[in-house]
Each structure stands twice: as structure tokens, then as C-alpha cells.
Amino acid sequence: MSEEKKARVLVVTSGKGGVGKTTSTAALGAALAHNGDNVVVIDFDVGLRNLDLVLGAERRVVFDLINVIHGVAKLPQALIRDKRVENLQLLAASQTRDKDALTEEGVAKVIDELRPKFDWIICDSPAGIERGATLAMRHADAAIIVTNPEVSSVRDADRIIGLLDSKTEKAERGERVDKHLLITRFDPWRAQRGEMLAIEDVLEILSVPLLGIIPESEEVLRASNVGSPVTLNSAQSAPARAYFDAVRRLKGEQVPMNVHTESRGLLNKLFGRKAAA
Amino acid sequence: MNIFSLFRRSSAPVARERLQILLAHERIERNQPDLLGVLREEILAVISRHVHFEPDKVRIEVDRGKSMSTLVVDIEIPNSEQISGIAPPYTPLKLDPGPGESGPAMDQQVA
Numbered sequence: 001m002s003e004e005k006k007a008r009v010l011v012v013t014s015g016k017g018g019v020g021k022t023t024s025t026a027a028l029g030a031a032l033a034h035n036g037d038n039v040v041v042i043d044f045d046v047g048l049r050n051l052d053l054v055l056g057a058e059r060r061v062v063f064d065l066i067n068v069i070h071g072v073a074k075l076p077q078a079l080i081r082d083k084r085v086e087n088l089q090l091l092a093a094s095q096t097r098d099k100d101a102l103t104e105e106g107v108a109k110v111i112d113e114l115r116p117k118f119d120w121i122i123c124d125s126p127a128g129i130e131r132g133a134t135l136a137m138r139h140a141d142a143a144i145i146v147t148n149p150e151v152s153s154v155r156d157a158d159r160i161i162g163l164l165d166s167k168t169e170k171a172e173r174g175e176r177v178d179k180h181l182l183i184t185r186f187d188p189w190r191a192q193r194g195e196m197l198a199i200e201d202v203l204e205i206l207s208v209p210l211l212g213i214i215p216e217s218e219e220v221l222r223a224s225n226v227g228s229p230v231t232l233n234s235a236q237s238a239p240a241r242a243y244f245d246a247v248r249r250l251k252g253e254q255v256p257m258n259v260h261t262e263s264r265g266l267l268n269k270l271f272g273r274k275a276a277a
Numbered sequence: 278m279n280i281f282s283l284f285r286r287s288s289a290p291v292a293r294e295r296l297q298i299l300l301a302h303e304r305i306e307r308n309q310p311d312l313l314g315v316l317r318e319e320i321l322a323v324i325s326r327h328v329h330f331e332p333d334k335v336r337i338e339v340d341r342g343k344s345m346s347t348l349v350v351d352i353e354i355p356n357s358e359q360i361s362g363i364a365p366p367y368t369p370l371k372l373d374p375g376p377g378e379s380g381p382a383m384d385q386q387v388a
Contacts, residue, residue, distance in 0.1 A: 151295065155296060155299065158300050159303070162304070193287065194290065196289055197289050197292050205300060
């Protein structure tokens with residue numbers, strides 16, 4: 001318990017809903033764990049939990065974050081160990097409708113208790129800029145801002161960046177939360193044709209360093225259908241490779257920023273997906 | 278981004294430009310947390326020491342222009358009020374009057 005090891009707390013946030021926060025939390029968490037780190041992912045979306053579903057653990061949730069905060073369960077009882085990668089654990093959100101069930105002190109206590117036991121604590125933020133979102137980012141050392149190359153998503157990301165600079169513990173201490181931009185559902189062909197904001201456009205507008213570019217891919221939906229993070233379900237797929245690159249960058253490695261693509265040719269479909277390099 | 282995209286009537290440059298303009302404005306507003314709210318409260322507090330008015334007959338706006346902005350304070354004052362002379366007793370300012378029921382105190386003072 002009194003080890004010096006201290007987890008890095010990440011918040012995966014976006015403002016806008018449906019841009020890929022939960023998918024990215026699961027994919028990044030699984031990739032970090034797959035590479036040997038101890039990871040806990042926490043679902044902060046009280047009332048609309050989904051991280052359990054994306055991780056395929058929905059039927060194993062007995063106790064959740066709110067139960068721990070209210071003292072109904074102890075933290076170790078509520079942590080659900082992933083069946084594929086044993087050093088990945090999940091703390092689910094509750095399905096309660098009571099938004100005030102999440103208290104600031106309660107969240108602080110849970111994070112403090114988790115910190116010495118893990119390398120990474122990844123907080124999956126709910127959409128919006130309300131309490132749930134600000135509580136999810138409250139203790140973050142670093143933020144992963146997920147955005148699609150699309151106007152409303154970029155605008156909301158900008159608002160979230162404002163909150164990260166004002167409402168987090170670090171900001172209140174006069175420090176800065178490290179910010180990383182993760183662009184999801186990117187289609188290089190459409191961007192090239194000028195139908196979609198280019199990566200450079202988004203970077204110029206938001207001025208946040210780029211963590212990764214996750215290409216639009218059917219593999220993402222396929223993975224969530226079967227309840228497995230895309231980084232485990234099809235590790236060779238373009239989005240999975242993009243998430244693995246992002247994880248290496250998170251750990252400080254210099255990785256060239258490639259837009260991973262899968263060949264769309266018929267031959268490729270016939271002969272499997274390993275051809276993409 | 279270039280001549281090519283102009284020919285194709287591509288929409289991404291439009292998105293980019295709209296975002297740049299919008300976010301430039303929103304960032305300015307964000308950095309002045311509710312300036313208008315604070316101004317409103319303080320201005321009304323001063324005026325209400327001397328004049329009675331209905332809090333919901335007050336309009337405060339900022340018109341942002343290119344080289345300068347205008348602060349517009351528009352307060353409707355009932356004619357029966359005396360603007361100069363002895364100030365009527367001070368009533369605490371209600372910025373957010375309940376539905377319908379904020380009048381009686383003022384009527385009594387006019388009488």
C-alpha cells in the first residue's frame with residue numbers, strides 16, 4: 001500500500017457525445033495493459049454506463065463506482081478483472097438516475113486509493129460539460145481529448161480544453177494538465193478531397209499536440225459488437241495499430257504519425273487483414 | 278486548402294474558416310466570466326439606491342463592434358417616480374423576480 005508507485009491519471013474527454021470516448025478508453029486501456037502495465041479504467045458516465053459493455057464485462061458488474069463511494073462495497077470488490085488481459089481492470093459506473101450520487105470527496109478518495117496500485121488510471125468521461133464531466137477530469141494528470149474532424153465536435157473539444165485549464169485540480173494549483181488530441185473516425189480519402197477537415201486544420205484550430213489519428217474503420221464497430229477492445233479483438237487492424245501507436249506516444253516514445261489504412265481491395269478482404277503494413 | 282479544392286467546391290475549408298471565427302469569439306467570452314452578469318448586478322444596485330424600477334424592465338447589452346464596443350443599459354422608469362430629490366427607501370434588488378409576484382413592495386412605496 002505504501003509503495004511509491006503512483007499511477008498517471010488520464011481523462012478521456014470530448015464534450016460532444018458519440019465521438020469515441022468509450023471506444024478509445026477501452027482500446028487504449030487494453031493496449032497499455034497488453035504491453036504489461038497495470039491499468040484500471042473507470043466509467044464516469046453515471047446513469048448511462050457503457051464501458052462495461054464495450055469491454056464485454058456487462059454481466060460481471062456487481063458493484064460499481066457509486067457503491068464504493070457510498071461505502072456499500074470496498075474498492076477491491078468493485079474492480080472487475082478483464083478475462084483476456086489480467087492486468088486490466090474495470091470500475092463500472094452505476095445505472096442510478098441520481099446524478100448527485102457522484103461526490104467530489106468520494107471520487108477523490110477512490111482515485112487516491114487506486115493510485116498506488118496501478119500504472120494508469122483512465123477516466124472515461126461522460127459527454128457534456130456538466131458535473132460528471134468535470135468530476136472525471138478533476139484529478140487528471142493528462143487529458144486525451146477525442147474529436148472527430150467535424151465542426152461541432154471540434155467546437156466542443158475547444159470548450160473542454162477551456163475546462164481542463166480551469167476546473168481541474170492541477171489548473172487550480174497553477175499547473176497544467178497535459179493535453180493530447182486523439183482524432184477519431186478520420187477518413188484520409190475524404191480529407192484529401194476536401195470533404196473533411198484535415199488533420200492540420202484541427203491541430204491549427206485547437207493547438208493541442210496530436211496523440212494519434214484513428215482511421216474510420218468497420219473494425220471498431222465489429223469489436224464493440226462482440227464486447228472486446230479493438231486493440232485486442234483485431235490487433236492488426238488499422239485502428240488498433242493507431243491506438244498502439246498512441247499508447248507508445250503516451251509513454252514518451254517518438255513514433256512517426258502515420259495514418260494507418262486498410263487496403264479496400266477485394267483481394268485483401270479475401271486474404272485477411274494482415275496485408276496492411 | 279488550395280486551388281484544387283476551390284474547383285471541387287470542397288466544404289472542408291468552409292468548416293475550417295467558420296470554426297476559426299467562432300472559436301476566436303468563444304474564447305474571448307470564456308476568459309471574461311460573465312462580465313455582463315457582474316455589470317448588471319452592480320449597475321442596478323447603484324441605480325436602485327435612487328430610483329425605483331422593475332427589475333424585469335432592464336436591458337443590458339454589449340454591442341461588439343470592430344473598433345469599439347458599446348454597453349447599452351436600458352432601464353424603464355415609471356413616470357410617477359421622482360428621479361431627483363429625496364431618495365425613496367432602498368429596497369433590496371431582486372434580479373430574478375418570481376413569476377408575477379414582485380410588484381407589491383414597489384407599489385406601496387409609490388403611494
